[in-house]
Amino acid sequence: MALTRQDCERLDAEDPLAGSRDAFALPDGVVYLDGNSLGARPRHAAARVADVVEREWGQDLIGSWNTAGWFDLPVRLGDRLAPLIGGGPGSTVVTDTTSANLFKALAAALALQHDAEPRRTVVVSERDNFPTDLYIAKGLTDLLDRGHELRLVDGPEDLAGALDERTAVVTLSHVNYRTGALWDLAEVTRQVHAAGALVVWDLAHSAGALPIDLLGADADLAVGCTYKYLNGGPGAPAFLWVNPRHADARQPLTGWWGHARPFAMEDAYEPAPGVTRFLGGTQPVVALTLVGCGLDVAERADLAAVRAKSLALGDLFLALVEERCADEPISLVTPRQHDRRGSHLTFSHPEAYAVVQALIARGVVGDYREPDCLRFGLTPLYLRFVDVYDAVEAIADVLATRAWDDDRFKVRSAVT
Amino acid sequence: MALTRQDCERLDAEDPLAGSRDAFALPDGVVYLDGNSLGARPRHAAARVADVVEREWGQDLIGSWNTAGWFDLPVRLGDRLAPLIGGGPGSTVVTDTTSANLFKALAAALALQHDAEPRRTVVVSERDNFPTDLYIAKGLTDLLDRGHELRLVDGPEDLAGALDERTAVVTLSHVNYRTGALWDLAEVTRQVHAAGALVVWDLAHSAGALPIDLLGADADLAVGCTYKYLNGGPGAPAFLWVNPRHADARQPLTGWWGHARPFAMEDAYEPAPGVTRFLGGTQPVVALTLVGCGLDVAERADLAAVRAKSLALGDLFLALVEERCADEPISLVTPRQHDRRGSHLTFSHPEAYAVVQALIARGVVGDYREPDCLRFGLTPLYLRFVDVYDAVEAIADVLATRAWDDDRFKVRSAVT
Numbered sequence: 001m002a003l004t005r006q007d008c009e010r011l012d013a014e015d016p017l018a019g020s021r022d023a024f025a026l027p028d029g030v031v032y033l034d035g036n037s038l039g040a041r042p043r044h045a046a047a048r049v050a051d052v053v054e055r056e057w058g059q060d061l062i063g064s065w066n067t068a069g070w071f072d073l074p075v076r077l078g079d080r081l082a083p084l085i086g087g088g089p090g091s092t093v094v095t096d097t098t099s100a101n102l103f104k105a106l107a108a109a110l111a112l113q114h115d116a117e118p119r120r121t122v123v124v125s126e127r128d129n130f131p132t133d134l135y136i137a138k139g140l141t142d143l144l145d146r147g148h149e150l151r152l153v154d155g156p157e158d159l160a161g162a163l164d165e166r167t168a169v170v171t172l173s174h175v176n177y178r179t180g181a182l183w184d185l186a187e188v189t190r191q192v193h194a195a196g197a198l199v200v201w202d203l204a205h206s207a208g209a210l211p212i213d214l215l216g217a218d219a220d221l222a223v224g225c226t227y228k229y230l231n232g233g234p235g236a237p238a239f240l241w242v243n244p245r246h247a248d249a250r251q252p253l254t255g256w257w258g259h260a261r262p263f264a265m266e267d268a269y270e271p272a273p274g275v276t277r278f279l280g281g282t283q284p285v286v287a288l289t290l291v292g293c294g295l296d297v298a299e300r301a302d303l304a305a306v307r308a309k310s311l312a313l314g315d316l317f318l319a320l321v322e323e324r325c326a327d328e329p330i331s332l333v334t335p336r337q338h339d340r341r342g343s344h345l346t347f348s349h350p351e352a353y354a355v356v357q358a359l360i361a362r363g364v365v366g367d368y369r370e371p372d373c374l375r376f377g378l379t380p381l382y383l384r385f386v387d388v389y390d391a392v393e394a395i396a397d398v399l400a401t402r403a404w405d406d407d408r409f410k411v412r413s414a415v416t
Numbered sequence: 417m418a419l420t421r422q423d424c425e426r427l428d429a430e431d432p433l434a435g436s437r438d439a440f441a442l443p444d445g446v447v448y449l450d451g452n453s454l455g456a457r458p459r460h461a462a463a464r465v466a467d468v469v470e471r472e473w474g475q476d477l478i479g480s481w482n483t484a485g486w487f488d489l490p491v492r493l494g495d496r497l498a499p500l501i502g503g504g505p506g507s508t509v510v511t512d513t514t515s516a517n518l519f520k521a522l523a524a525a526l527a528l529q530h531d532a533e534p535r536r537t538v539v540v541s542e543r544d545n546f547p548t549d550l551y552i553a554k555g556l557t558d559l560l561d562r563g564h565e566l567r568l569v570d571g572p573e574d575l576a577g578a579l580d581e582r583t584a585v586v587t588l589s590h591v592n593y594r595t596g597a598l599w600d601l602a603e604v605t606r607q608v609h610a611a612g613a614l615v616v617w618d619l620a621h622s623a624g625a626l627p628i629d630l631l632g633a634d635a636d637l638a639v640g641c642t643y644k645y646l647n648g649g650p651g652a653p654a655f656l657w658v659n660p661r662h663a664d665a666r667q668p669l670t671g672w673w674g675h676a677r678p679f680a681m682e683d684a685y686e687p688a689p690g691v692t693r694f695l696g697g698t699q700p701v702v703a704l705t706l707v708g709c710g711l712d713v714a715e716r717a718d719l720a721a722v723r724a725k726s727l728a729l730g731d732l733f734l735a736l737v738e739e740r741c742a743d744e745p746i747s748l749v750t751p752r753q754h755d756r757r758g759s760h761l762t763f764s765h766p767e768a769y770a771v772v773q774a775l776i777a778r779g780v781v782g783d784y785r786e787p788d789c790l791r792f793g794l795t796p797l798y799l800r801f802v803d804v805y806d807a808v809e810a811i812a813d814v815l816a817t818r819a820w821d822d823d824r825f826k827v828r829s830a831v832t
Contacts, residue, residue, distance in 0.1 A: 030477075034478045038478045041469065041470075049466070053461055053462055053649070056650075057454075057457050057649060058442075058443070058457035061456065062453050070650060096513070097671065097696060097698060098697055098698070099669065131681050131685075134683065135671065136669070139668040139669060143559070145560075178681075233469070234701035235701045238697070251555075254548075254552060255515035264786060265785065267543070269554060281654070282515075282641075283513070284651045284652055284653060286465070288651075290702060365477065370681050
């Protein structure tokens with residue numbers, strides 16, 4: 001029997017996370033399915049940013065480094081973020097960009113291997129990884145110019161064949177940015193360690209969306225993003241985690257904030273203990289403060305409930321698409337199995353770009369990814385089951401009426 | 417004849433920059449002499465940040481990458497900043513931290529030399545440079561592990577002796593963070609080029625405080641800070657400039673934003689033309705927006721007038737200190753000559769830390785730097801001549817009454 005909007009209203013009424021939607025300021029008339037790209041604004045972020053700009057900066061000026069605790073922000077935010085990734089205390093900082101953090105993490109991992117087993121010079125990643133991650137790996141190994149090789153696999157089934165006595169580091173995105181496919185973090189970590197290599201995880205598309213247990217898996221290093229499922233604001237500073245057993249890890253972007261005695265202004269660099277040594281230059285305090293607002297909301301939610309709702313939203317989405325769009329050339333790209341998918345669904349369609357634009361014009365905001373992908377992010381903290389229902393109604397209507405076949409939906413904008 | 421407060425009021429009445437003070441929200445009862453560490457808040461920053469958080473992020477969400485122009489922000493802000501450093505269009509970006517930008521700039525410069533003259537493996541800097549700059553140079557050359565040497569000079573008079581056929585790059589802070597000493601940017605650039613080396617300038621303590629002509633001097637690369645004299649907010653993203661004749665320069669932090677086609681998600685990294693290739697990861701948009709507020713004010717000011725007032729404020733400060741504190745153990749560290757000093761004055765005093773705290777307790781906010789330095793930043797856009805008068809009155813009183821000799825002023829806080 002076909003699912004009705006009333007069925008969805010019933011699911012919302014029973015949703016233990018329904019209350020968390022109130023924590024966000026969402027525009028009227030919009031179904032926002034792009035929280036996997038830019039998370040929505042926590043409601044209290046407006047008052048908080050006014051306070052940091054007007055009082056902390058404007059009134060208290062330089063004194064806020066002490067009185068408002070600016071100096072500890074990267075570490076304090078890291079400690080608040082750690083439970084969401086199973087990181088443990090003192091092992092996470094919020095700083096810089098995901099790209100810069102990946103550069104630092106890979107440099108640290110390669111240096112550990114170089115000291116221990118110099119013949120290990122292969123970096124393994126996924127061919128379909130977020131391109132920046134591959135560019136960063138290449139940028140670093142080109143800079144090192146020591147004969148490193150980048151070896152790309154097509155998926156989990158190929159990983160074993162890429163691990164050998166020359167493998168130094170494996171770096172993977174926990175959830176693929178395009179397809180939404182999820183790697184088994186614990187199993188891959190075990191597999192990589194068994195081969196004598198280290199693993200650097202990019203949690204950009206998983207942190208805040210599903211339970212992660214870095215320490216439980218005994219992973220080596222991880223980086224990730226705070227402006228997707230962690231709702232830290234556009235381009236908010238990223239995070240970096242290092243397993244405490246890698247206390248000797250060194251990174252090359254050695255700025256004052258990572259020094260053991262940052263205000264002594266000593267001639268020689270001595271890295272701070274623990275993850276603090278992964279800090280470098282002065283961080284954008286106002287942006288960091290907004291990361292705190294995102295964490296205020298995230299840390300109140302049970303990640304198991306978040307994950308359960310994410311999968312339920314996804315199952316509903318799939319069932320509705322299959323019911324309403326059966327005759328359209330739209331196909332699921334994301335793996336269907338629960339244990340193989342993250343928190344967004346990707347479909348292919350020959351006119352994907354124009355379809356996304358036509359949907360946005362109707363207030364259903366997903367996004368497009370090359371070459372033919374429609375992405376829909378499912379963010380359990382503020383998305384309702386009725387939103388999914390309404391979104392698929394719009395998709396079905398756009399496809400059935402060929403609403404996308406309008407020139408204005410085919411003009412590519414600067415950011416796609 | 418002794419200078420009176422009335423004399424200072426007269427100077428303020430005649431000050432062509434007097435009106436710019438209104439552009440800033442300054443706390444009552446404070447003489448702020450730390451704009452060289454954290455610039456004051458432009459008044460309109462409060463409304464602007466509310467707009468970017470509430471409308472651009474909260475309402476328009478992901479669409480703001482296009483509609484609010486987020487995607488072009490680093491380049492647009494760079495083009496607005498360029499006239500303040502004589503940079504020319506298309507050669508400056510606002511991104512990342514000064515430390516990360518210095519890492520990229522030094523890596524690019526060393527790569528240019530490596531390709532052209534591989535025997536050049538010496539990096540020259542100043543022993544008393546901002547420690548992070550030296551740490552970054554060391555972090556980079558340690559990472560490269562190709563036998564680079566860091567050669568430190570004590571000042572301009574020693575530079576010639578450090579330049580030879582092995583010198584690859586000279587990196588200097590235009591104005592020394594501690595002493596306020598100013599290097600002759602044009603002359604040093606000429607001298608470095610004559611020796612076949614490249615120069616990377618750190619303009620952290622000069623950008624916005626005095627006229628700079630990078631293109632006129634034909635400098636190679638430069639980095640700098642937007643949260644000091646450019647009033648971009650605490651820890652605001654930094655800038656990087658590259659001379660257009662170095663179109664081939666490459667940097668290793670190769671993220672999506674520096675790609676020739678950033679949304680094509682191509683497997684291979686191809687650097688964008690020009691300075692855009694120095695971008696990498698996604699930047700903190702809210703913090704970038706505040707940089708724009710600082711530039712709104714800075715770009716309305718004539719930098720020649722800013723410099724003239726900065727020197728006049730400094731001369732007044734010195735004359736008053738010499739008049740009122742003649743019997744105290746306080747000595748000028750900053751070079752006295754106009755062409756050898758930046759926009760802050762540094763004095764030494766055996767109890768410098770406690771003196772600074774006692775002054776802050778009276779609303780005169782300077783700062784302390786190891787081992788015995790009092791720093792006073794002179795920011796012509798919002799500092800009045802009467803402020804200098806009042807500040808020196810407070811200094812004279814604190815010293816004469818030994819107000820600093822109070823235990824509560826001697827307790828070191830986290831940030832000094």
